[in-house]
Amino acid sequence: MVNEIGETLVTEIRQLDKKGSGQAVVWRENELGNPKKLKLTIPQTLPGEKVRVTVDQPDRRRRKAIAEEILEANPERMDPPCPHFDLCGGCVWQHWQYTGQLKQKTNHVKQAIESQGFDPNLVRDTIGMDDPWHYRNKMEFTFAKDGSLGLHEQGNFRKIIELETCLIAGKEMVEAAMEIANWVKSHQLKGYDKDAHEGLLRHLMVRQSFVTGEMMLALFATEAPTGHLESAINDLVVRVEEKFPQVKSLLWLENTQWADRTQSEKNHILAGRDFIYDEMVGYRYRLWFDTFFQTNPTQAQKLVEIALEMGQPKKTEKMIDLFCGVGTFSLPFASQVAKLAGIEIVETSIESAKRNAQDNGISNTYFLAKDARKGIDEVLESFGNPELLLLDPPRSGAGGKVMRRIGRSQPERIVYVSCNPDTFATDIKELEPFGYTLKAVQPVDLFPNTVHVECCALLVRNEG
Template identity: 65%
Template sequence: MVKQVFETHTVTIEKLDKKGSGMGAVWRDTGENNPRKLKLNVPQTLVGEEAKVTVSNPNRKKARALPDEIVKASPERIEPACPHFELCGGCVWQHWSYGNQLQYKTEEVKRFLSRHGFDTGVVKDAIGADSPWEYRNKMEFTFGRDGSLGMHELGNFRKVIDLDTCLIAGNEMVEAMLEVSEWQKEFNLSGYDKDAHTGLLRNLMVRQSQKTDELMLAVFATKSPDGELEEAVDNLIGRITEKFDNVKGLMWMENREWADMAQSEKTHTLYGRDYINDEMYGYKYRIWFDTFFQTNPVQAEKLVDLAIDMADAKKDERMIDLFCGVGTFSLPFASRVKELAGIEIVETSIESAKRNAADNGIDNTFFLAKDARRGMDEVLETWGTPDLLMLDPPRSGAGGKVMRRIGRLQTDRVVYVSCNPESFADDITWLREFGYELEQVQPVDLFPHTVHVEVVSVLRRIEK
């Protein structure tokens, strides 16, 4: 058996990495007149701080270690509000004042744009949340193989922190999670072991509308809810419906797949319906367990406001909403244009978008379940060149082929909403050769205490 070696070092944090952890380096004295550089990744630290860390097996080029002690603290450091912060992997920046988080996110957007030669003067200061707490309308909790229920431990995806609170989720969502945790322990139901592929309970998803207050729970398990589980499941139904009079749906999702994802092979509706009603920007939406819907609805409405303002849409214009999802932007824009085409490759999202449009009495939209380029080609055949295009692609971005196709459309304006400023900067670079100029960029913080930041921007085609 190889004996583990430990070394303690004091490291100065020089910058933050993509995940929000501090980075620095030390020179190790190997006793051979040949000091070696050890790069260190230190979560929960800030630039300029000095941290004492203990490194296992230090004879390598890189290592990751939590701080044993903050020797020199940044003036921007604050006391984390959550008792689970040091272990939980849900938040990364509760130790950093919120105003400084926003400044950093603004600078990150500028950094990615400047890398491609864009004028960073068009970037405004990030818009922060009215409250950086209790902002999420959806949480996915994990059952641990030791009977815990909560979030994954920081840096250890195989261990689950047994939570008794979560400050970024609504109080009632946390209460629902705790009720399920008590139920699991009362009936001694096993948590899933992802290594052995054994155990019953895998995930708990809780969704709650901040507008309608409707609550939905989905338990993901490796067996069906009948037979030997019937008594336990009946008890779960009773205790959830008794405690939460606003629960509209309780589902049991069978998931026997190896992949560690909250997915369902077969859905059992134990109580109520399989969706909740939500509202955003004055429009009604039906939300299923797997519906992509902005998880911070208050900030999401600011995104819609900004997109509408930047687009300057007119009643005689035709518009494409690319990567439209369930119609988060499509519905508010539809009342401002002559006609709107929504394009999305996920068929269930398109069906939801159609239903949401009908529920809101909107009749000037049509939605296509196609990939982005084929969808744009079909719209072009129907309309000719649209006047306005907006896109809200996944984190990976739209990609060069899609962006070049957008450029060839030659719409007057392109509104780009992004959840990843790096892929955003990469994408819009393609539009330069088609005569587009970046006019405005507005970062918006939808996820306080994390590294993520949204961007709303507008590019205009310049006549030559």
């Protein structure tokens, strides 16, 4: 049916794309009567659902459409519990029962490795959470131009959805964020205008250890917390200290750069210290505002335990931890090997890793601030070939050059921790010519109600 808005169609969701939106195909006739394929992207739909949509410009090959009515629902569909779900870009699968999400994530990993010729039966079922809510220990909120605090609207980087709650963040973190939002309103402070490049407040970072309870509140602003801001800052400190004694780090971070990132040119400690303590698998870590640390500590601990189980570290062995960060995997492994070398390009992370090792009484580690490929060469020269190598690269993967360098170093066992099944699959393909066999892949859900899935895999060098 054609109307003023476009053409109304009924279609079935075949699969989901990498952003979690439904994908459908409609065959139509063109002006010559020949069949023409129209690919539709329909957010907030699930596989197998029959939906009615109205498509503007249906003569195009690809269009995005909104489901006007779910005619036949997936049996795993549920009412999303968050009042912001329809607009907020924080999580996209709140309308899907958790068991369905986990099956989808397992299938994603299977499809990724099968596309590279590996046996999908090597992939185990994804390990989920008992409670897939309030799991994040770090959130970055953004201030709108009027000073309201929230998250970006889905698909619209310029618009901020003012939040009443957030169901994936720790509960105390949300309470603290709402108090900051009230403080901003009471002092009529302005947010940053990305277009005009003016205004005061840009972001609020909240992070909290679920073990120690310590919390950090970090405000990113375009000015120093002095002069006309002094009265408001004093009020902020009083509010936080009275209502949130668990806040051990209250920071004001100056950022005048145009890039919309949580970065700082000058740091001001308003109360407490400039870091908080966290713990994982019995080891203590110092976390600064820019420290990368797993944002789901419950599942991250499981990931570390799986890596240890797969890697089987021995007291007689040497080990390399590539992309080691602040030592999340380094410290638990170091206590079970003869010596460990960690390589990471971010110098502040390496300094943190050294300090964390010292804080935990670990003395058999060597940490090097260098890019992965050059770092491997330097470590191998002084360290020798390791029996065990672990890598935990960014979403873009390690890349062919790094993987081939790993292959040439011939460790007996390789543990690959990945946050992107697709780059993981292409990376491990590079190891086959060097005599490595994929033994097992264990997906772990660190981000419930989103499309992301982590996995831990073991590759073993063939004998002879």
